[in-house]
Amino acid sequence: MTGPGLRLRQLGIDTQREFVIYMRRDCHVCRAEGFEALTRVEVALRDRRLIATLNVLDSDLLGAGEVSLSKSAWQSLQAQPGDPITVTHAPSLESLSAVRAKLYGHRLEAPALNAVIGDIAAGRYSDVHIATFLSACAGGRMDLQETIELTRAMVDAGERIDWGRVPIADKHCVGGLPGNRTTPIVVAIAAAAGLIVPKTSSRAITSPAGTADVMETLTRVDLDLPAMRSVVEREGGCLVWGGALSLSPADDILIRVERPLDLDSDAQLVASILSKKIAAGATHAVIDISVGATAKVRSDAAAHMLRGMLEQVAAAHGLQLKVVLTCGSQPVGRGVGPALEAHDVLAVLRGAATAPIDLRMRALLLAGELLEFCGHSIAGTGKSEAWRLLDSGLAWSKFQAICEAQGGLREPGVAPLREPVKSGRSGFVSDIDNRRLARLAKLAGAPGSPTAGIELHVKLGDHVQRGSALFTLHAESPGELAYAKQYLATHSVVVLADEATP
């Protein structure tokens, strides 16, 4: 287009994944192109381009000829202040017609799913478009074949690792349970047994910690593909953040819209889990589904339906899958928050007397399943083999070696501010609210403040004396500690029953 060029200025506005461009209403390009607020535009900087949503400025935040980008768009274009950019109308999104067709009751065929997922992975869908796609697929409207093709499209939209051998082991937990951090222990045991376990994990989205956040308190996790490969070649396993690897990149985008909508779609869940595993090159995966009233999967019936779908879609992609159902009625371990959970993991690996027994037992169960499933142990002996690898210190040695290969093992910190929360009465613990516990840990600062969170001192059924500590708040700043305490003034997290009715 004609006229003087546009230059970038940084405003530092974080809109999460959605790309936003800020332009003055009187900007010549805005006027000439007929742009108005929420117009979808294509932004080009040298050979990089993306689609953004326009927010119009009626102020002098930007000078004449200046435009700005939201943080994610800025990063995606690798922009520098003063860079020249061009802004044009976004090309129309042909793949949206497939989304509309699905809403009108048509099936989504493979080419349509490839186009939709490709556009999403390339950042061409606004959040509103993504919500429409998720809605079109929700409510059981995706049949088995569509779910298989959706999974394939999600794998094809990103990188796919080929390890050149079999088996490649993986594990995943469908949970929503605070503190359920079995992954580092299972990977350490499996790698100690000689299995190849190239584990990638996510950061927290709405929870107080993701496995990548926990591992980041222990070692470096933002490895790129060559670095990850070299760790796995050397140690047989890794524990890295998946975000830097571009494995099923559409999944990360879909999840950020899906979560606030609270849309439970089995098809999306299955495609999300399996596309990550397949892209990471896994051939054998153990999936732990925690079932409980305040967990993600709330009934045995829902768990069995999800298991059936996982198994069939995995089979269609040549991925061997074993699903294990576990109890999801309360948190696992003691810590909730990155460093606090890392301490639990270390205690189990080191065989400390203080190690939380439930975390240990759950990790041994899953590791045993994985050892059998991958052919390392014969049926019925996996768990005892896992036990041996853990108690002999071999798993701990392997964990240390993996962390060293990733950049060095460090001891996670302890929050400077710790305050026990005491019981006002005696009784038996009859309920621990997983959601409120997660909320409380986040108020205390997790995961942004890595040592912040909750240290639980009780489990369901425990007898508690008046005045004894139910849990301890960990915080890095007095303000965060105060907010967590304020929340507790009006919300109970641990529920006690009378001593007479345990």
Add this chain to the structure above:
Amino acid sequence: MTGPGLRLRQLGIDTQREFVIYMRRDCHVCRAEGFEALTRVEVALRDRRLIATLNVLDSDLLGAGEVSLSKSAWQSLQAQPGDPITVTHAPSLESLSAVRAKLYGHRLEAPALNAVIGDIAAGRYSDVHIATFLSACAGGRMDLQETIELTRAMVDAGERIDWGRVPIADKHCVGGLPGNRTTPIVVAIAAAAGLIVPKTSSRAITSPAGTADVMETLTRVDLDLPAMRSVVEREGGCLVWGGALSLSPADDILIRVERPLDLDSDAQLVASILSKKIAAGATHAVIDISVGATAKVRSDAAAHMLRGMLEQVAAAHGLQLKVVLTCGSQPVGRGVGPALEAHDVLAVLRGAATAPIDLRMRALLLAGELLEFCGHSIAGTGKSEAWRLLDSGLAWSKFQAICEAQGGLREPGVAPLREPVKSGRSGFVSDIDNRRLARLAKLAGAPGSPTAGIELHVKLGDHVQRGSALFTLHAESPGELAYAKQYLATHSVVVLADEATP
């Protein structure tokens, strides 16, 4: 919450209807409440409150303790710079569970629809939530009863005018045809006949002009309810912008998300049209559905289905409805753009020799139907009565009186820059692309620049000589004119066929 208060600062960012709040990442409230980008928060200023989406700032655009709001949120709270505000977590939206249930195949009962529409009208839904609701209702998933209840919920969410008499006449066009501005003419004729026609119209959303934009070049249109009432009491009719009247306010919000998604939902369309009419107190309405390949309704079958639904839903609400199907194959009149269309309207009302005959005939047809339908004329005589009222100058006198009552009639301007676009060859006009024509008018500056747009010189079937003008571009600035011309370099708007094959 504790800590020093937050103060408002103006940044002037226009995000359309979606309310956005801007806070520094290191803001104590952000940290303490665990807010992150895209968190939904409740913002309170004195006794006003709204729900907004958080955008987090990593820059010094805002000082410590300062927050900002998008323009629409700023206006909604009637904020002033420096005002103290409080920001808390938004209460959870109970009505979203009804949206999810609809996605999962359940029907929406009246209480659920009331809750959803009430939340939308109150601005509690983000655009992503609205997209999910629209998706849940699209694809023919709303049955007749649901559409009736949706319409009722939309009426109940806003003001409803009671005129205390019958009939109250109204008209509406489902079209998408550029220049199809029959409304001012039909209202003038009907009011001249003594009917009560309290007409409210919208501004353009994606088109080069809405009826309110056209009327604004002739008189004042942003009347409040008492002012509108007094115009109607005095002159029997009005031609005002509906946006200031709070009639079916959820409709305006839904439409802004619906349009970019291009979701054709008959239920939403019917509820949108009829809720506005019912809220405005209409008892008898004529609906003009233009059918054509590039119009909104593309086939007779679609038109008949829409007509059936409109009639049944209207009947359930006691609204008398007459649907007229008209030809939607090309633009109506000559002008496309606010002032250019106003000139066409004036020419027809004044009986000018240059008045576009198609606009005149269409307005007479619809006015005749309305006169018969409201019992003013007996069957078969409405059109000739409309003809008489128009050609006698009575309709023109009534139109002038209505405009005077609304604040004075003024002559619309003419754009300072006009450039004819000539045909490069001879031939017959075989096609006029409605969508490209609309786009071209917007590039030339419509509706923001009121005199900008397109003046068409040809109709389908016309014979054109090489070098004769097909249309004239009207613009208020050289830049806009240049952009329109640039578009024409790569897009043809008027298609010619060989003289041998007319």
